[in-house]
Amino acid sequence: MNIELNSADRAFRDEVRAFLAGSLPPDIQRRVEHGLELRRDDYASWHRILYDKGWVAPSWPVAHGGTGWTPMQRYLFDEEAAAASAPRIMPFGVNMVGPVIFTFGDAAQKAHYLPRILSGEDWWCQGYSEPGAGSDLANLRTRAVRDGDVYVVNGQKTWTTSAQWADHIFCLVRTDPSAARPQQGISFLLIDMRSPGISVQPIITIDGSHEVNDVFFEDVRVPVENLVGEENRGWTYAKFLLSFERAGIADVGRSKKQVANLKRIAAAEQSNGRPLSEDDRFQEKIAALEIDLLALEFTELRALSRHSAGEEPGTEANILKIRGTEIQQRITELTLEAVGTYANPYVPEALRDGWNEEPIGPEYAAVAAPRYFNWRKASIYGGSNEIQKGIVAKLVLEL
Amino acid sequence: MDLTYSEDQTLLSESIARFIQDDYDFETRRRIAASEHGLDPATWAQFSDLGWLGIPFSEAEGGLGADPVAVMILMEQFGRGLVVEPYVPCVLLGGRLIAAAGNAVQRDHYLGDLIAGRVQLAFAHGEPGGRYALAHVATRAEACSGGFTLSGQKAVVHNAAAADFLVVSARSSGEPGACEGISLFVVPRSATGLSIRSYGTVDGLRAGEVALDGVELGEEALLGETGEAFPVIEAVTDAAVAAVCSEAVGIMDRMREMTLDYLKNRQQFGRPLGSFQVLQHRAVDMLIACEEARSLALMATLNLGGSAAERRRAVSAVKAHVGNAGRKLGQEAVQLHGGMGVTDELALGHYFKRLTMIDTFFGDAAHHLDRFARNP
Ligand SMILES: Cc1cc2nc3c(=O)[nH]c(=O)nc-3n(C[C@H](O)[C@H](O)[C@H](O)COP(=O)(O)OP(=O)(O)OC[C@H]3O[C@@H](n4cnc5c(N)ncnc54)[C@H](O)[C@@H]3O)c2cc1C
Numbered sequence: 166m167n168i169e170l171n172s173a174d175r176a177f178r179d180e181v182r183a184f185l186a187g188s189l190p191p192d193i194q195r196r197v198e199h200g201l202e203l204r205r206d207d208y209a210s211w212h213r214i215l216y217d218k219g220w221v222a223p224s225w226p227v228a229h230g231g232t233g234w235t236p237m238q239r240y241l242f243d244e245e246a247a248a249a250s251a252p253r254i255m256p257f258g259v260n261m262v263g264p265v266i267f268t269f270g271d272a273a274q275k276a277h278y279l280p281r282i283l284s285g286e287d288w289w290c291q292g293y294s295e296p297g298a299g300s301d302l303a304n305l306r307t308r309a310v311r312d313g314d315v316y317v318v319n320g321q322k323t324w325t326t327s328a329q330w331a332d333h334i335f336c337l338v339r340t341d342p343s344a345a346r347p348q349q350g351i352s353f354l355l356i357d358m359r360s361p362g363i364s365v366q367p368i369i370t371i372d373g374s375h376e377v378n379d380v381f382f383e384d385v386r387v388p389v390e391n392l393v394g395e396e397n398r399g400w401t402y403a404k405f406l407l408s409f410e411r412a413g414i415a416d417v418g419r420s421k422k423q424v425a426n427l428k429r430i431a432a433a434e435q436s437n438g439r440p441l442s443e444d445d446r447f448q449e450k451i452a453a454l455e456i457d458l459l460a461l462e463f464t465e466l467r468a469l470s471r472h473s474a475g476e477e478p479g480t481e482a483n484i485l486k487i488r489g490t491e492i493q494q495r496i497t498e499l500t501l502e503a504v505g506t507y508a509n510p511y512v513p514e515a516l517r518d519g520w521n522e523e524p525i526g527p528e529y530a531a532v533a534a535p536r537y538f539n540w541r542k543a544s545i546y547g548g549s550n551e552i553q554k555g556i557v558a559k560l561v562l563e564l
Numbered sequence: 565m566d567l568t569y570s571e572d573q574t575l576l577s578e579s580i581a582r583f584i585q586d587d588y589d590f591e592t593r594r595r596i597a598a599s600e601h602g603l604d605p606a607t608w609a610q611f612s613d614l615g616w617l618g619i620p621f622s623e624a625e626g627g628l629g630a631d632p633v634a635v636m637i638l639m640e641q642f643g644r645g646l647v648v649e650p651y652v653p654c655v656l657l658g659g660r661l662i663a664a665a666g667n668a669v670q671r672d673h674y675l676g677d678l679i680a681g682r683v684q685l686a687f688a689h690g691e692p693g694g695r696y697a698l699a700h701v702a703t704r705a706e707a708c709s710g711g712f713t714l715s716g717q718k719a720v721v722h723n724a725a726a727a728d729f730l731v732v733s734a735r736s737s738g739e740p741g742a743c744e745g746i747s748l749f750v751v752p753r754s755a756t757g758l759s760i761r762s763y764g765t766v767d768g769l770r771a772g773e774v775a776l777d778g779v780e781l782g783e784e785a786l787l788g789e790t791g792e793a794f795p796v797i798e799a800v801t802d803a804a805v806a807a808v809c810s811e812a813v814g815i816m817d818r819m820r821e822m823t824l825d826y827l828k829n830r831q832q833f834g835r836p837l838g839s840f841q842v843l844q845h846r847a848v849d850m851l852i853a854c855e856e857a858r859s860l861a862l863m864a865t866l867n868l869g870g871s872a873a874e875r876r877r878a879v880s881a882v883k884a885h886v887g888n889a890g891r892k893l894g895q896e897a898v899q900l901h902g903g904m905g906v907t908d909e910l911a912l913g914h915y916f917k918r919l920t921m922i923d924t925f926f927g928d929a930a931h932h933l934d935r936f937a938r939n940p
């Protein structure tokens with residue numbers, strides 16, 4: 166047992182650091198660093214830069230364009246990218262539908278979709294949730310009826326992140342309403358967002374931003390060759406995908422960066438004539454947060470070590486999701502507390518880059534409340550934390 | 565001891581609840597919040613007609629008797645209705661400061677118009693970098709021939725742009741942080757040298773940054789004695805904090821009800837969410853938080869007339885509790901609504917935002933925990 170990185174990992178980390186320093190466009194970096202709104206182009210440019218470097222899909226097998234990194238190297242890359250204020254890679258193509266396609270797709274699907282996901286030419290969104298099917302995903306109702314060589318799709322998806330930007334949506338649809346168990350009648354369909362009959366309506370969240378959408382399907386005709394794997398086996402693929410979705414969700418690197426930001430704010434804020442960062446009680450709150458983050462980090466590192474030693478990943482992903490999101494939320498909460506009164510002004514323009522007016526209060530104040538409000542989502546999406554705990558209770562504790 | 569409502573108090577509570585139900589639904593609130601001053605003149609006139617603007621003032625001041633319990637009842641209902649009208653900055657801060665610190669001429673001059681709904685007031689006190697220290701006043705008031713000259717910056721002044729007059733704290737002597745040396749002035753919004761940068765707040769209210777650049781005032785602008793305003797400011801803000809905690813109680817209770825409805829109606833896995841025991845217990849915790857908040861709000865309200873030490877301790881107790889328990893309850897209400905909880909469409913998120921920002925009103929939970937500990 167040894168807490169030091171080995172020399173290969175150190176060299177890798179230096180290489181990543183140098184690459185980030187030289188390749189991350191400063192304007193994108195600035196927007197990430199200050200928590201400003203990111204545009205589609207920002208994600209697309211960074212995706213393209215990583216693609217050109219061959220680093221866009223660390224979770225993929227080398228044969229399909231993956232990096233061949235060890236789990237530790239993937240972890241180091243994520244950590245360095247977060248520390249450098251790189252945007253995240255949108256997960257829907259690279260981390261979700263990509264792995265489903267290379268695992269369950271046919272040769273034509275692999276040949277067509279995978280290179281376009283890698284290059285960033287195609288943008289994807291995830292069509293799982295419906296108004297009546299949130300935690301109870303298997304209750305989904307969107308119907309796909311076979312008609313010759315097409316499926317005719319009718320129904321509604323909701324909470325669809327970045328549907329407004331996507332070229333394709335991967336959907337869970339009901340193909341057999343009379344199956345014995347609801348999970349058995351579901352199929353996994355790839356649908357072109359430009360298909361006639363699809364309409365997208367924004368859902369505005371409490372922080373005023375537009376991340377999620379309703380997506381409506383009205384007699385949308387989808388070629389049968391867009392079915393992934395077998396009909397009525399979609400649930401298996403969906404669960405496979407969820408295990409990818411949850412990996413990396415701990416987001417330790419980004420949380421470390423946000424804690425550093427919180428400390429910077431606490432040092433700038435005054436409390437009774439001293440910096441807030443010197444206030445004992447506030448210091449202890451940050452300390453408790455950092456201890457939680459260290460526990461999360463070493464829980465993830467232990468899992469990585471077991472993984473590197475050849476063990477299959479277990480349910481640690483659920484634990485990492487629960488604690489990772491709780492910690493992210495706690496950071497936004499403490500940041501809001503640190504900012505204090507100047508969290509009140511709501512200046513939407515100040516959340517976008519290029520607003521040249523003088524900020525109201527300190528420059529870091531404007532994003533504090535919207536961020537706090539927005540991050541309430543983290544314990545809800547990707548399988549709510551209650552559902553995660555239910556899974557652990559059932560699968561680990563056998564309750 | 566009797567901690568139940570009298571018949572009059574019950575009637576008052578019901579009449580305000582009826583107003584909210586009939587005239588102040590969520591879409592009305594949304595429309596008013598989006599208006600220039602976050603204030604509907606017809607609604608404000610109605611407040612006046614119903615006598616609500618006179619509740620915190622004695623009969624001698626032209627009011628209805630200055631009953632803190634009536635203020636508590638009003639504010640709880642305003643919380644339930646998520647009322648955006650500037651009752652707190654205008655009436656409970658601006659109006660109460662003039663009533664408590666002003667002389668008979670000043671009271672006559674402003675309070676009649678205030679209670680009749682003809683003038684708007686604001687309290688310009690907090691300053692950049694002051695955090696929640698009530699005596700952090702750096703704005704200067706220099707005596708000059710025939711009056712005073714004010715210079716300084718005031719931060720996040722609610723209702724600033726709509727106010728006809730701002731009650732402004734400024735230092736006549738001493739350094740920021742000292743309780744001695746602070747004076748209060750009534751400054752017309754149109755005064756030369758006063759400028760306001762107005763904006764909406766994340767919880768749907770209106771506020772502004774107030775800059776005072778050599779604002780010249782006559783002797784009659786001074787409220788009370790030069791340099792001796794701090795005890796009045798503390799007493800009036802304590803009463804306003806207690807009132808805002810009652811608003812928080814109304815918000816928390818409404819959020820709790822909405823969540824309970826949701827748990828009863830939303831079906832997943834073929835059964836209502838409320839049938840899952842883990843969610844039942846959380847709903848019970850929300851109920852407990854509401855009951856405790858209501859108890860402390862009442863306790864604080866009934867202590868407003870006590871000694872300064874009793875008042876401080878009582879007010880800080882409820883503010884600290886509402887800060888922490890309110891944060892938790894708000895987060896739970898959102899969480900138990902799933903994705904719906906984070907939408908702008910649902911009223912719930914707007915209650916959540918207001919409840920969150922109440923924590924920054926004259927001291928957050930940490931500030932009041934500390935103040936409580938220092939006032940044994
Ligand atoms: C910002 C955001 C982005 C999203 N992006 C996407 C996306 O791109 N694609 C997509 O398909 N979906 C997406 N989702 C949807 C997300 O997966 C669902 O919101 C989530 O699964 C919860 O479902 P629900 O909102 O219907 O809540 P519900 O399932 O109605 O749950 C409400 C509450 O009840 C709890 N609960 C439910 N069942 C149980 C139980 N059995 N035991 C205990 N507690 C329970 C939940 O934990 C929650 O607290 C997104 C959601 C958000 C908020």
Ligand SMILES: Cc1cc2nc3c(=O)[nH]c(=O)nc-3n(C[C@H](O)[C@H](O)[C@H](O)COP(=O)(O)OP(=O)(O)OC[C@H]3O[C@@H](n4cnc5c(N)ncnc54)[C@H](O)[C@@H]3O)c2cc1C
Nearest residue numbers: 555558562564838839840841842843844845846847848849
């Ligand atoms: C110091 C002491 C004094 C007592 N005095 C008396 C007395 O004077 N007279 C008397 O009659 N009894 C008395 N009791 C007994 C007491 O009422 C029982 O211990 C209690 O009802 C719990 O029952 P149990 O110990 O069998 O635990 P169990 O019922 O087996 O419970 C074990 C745990 O599971 C939890 N649990 C059980 N059912 C549920 C559920 N449906 N949902 C969620 N959680 C659940 C419990 O809360 C507990 O944490 C006393 C007990 C103690 C410890």
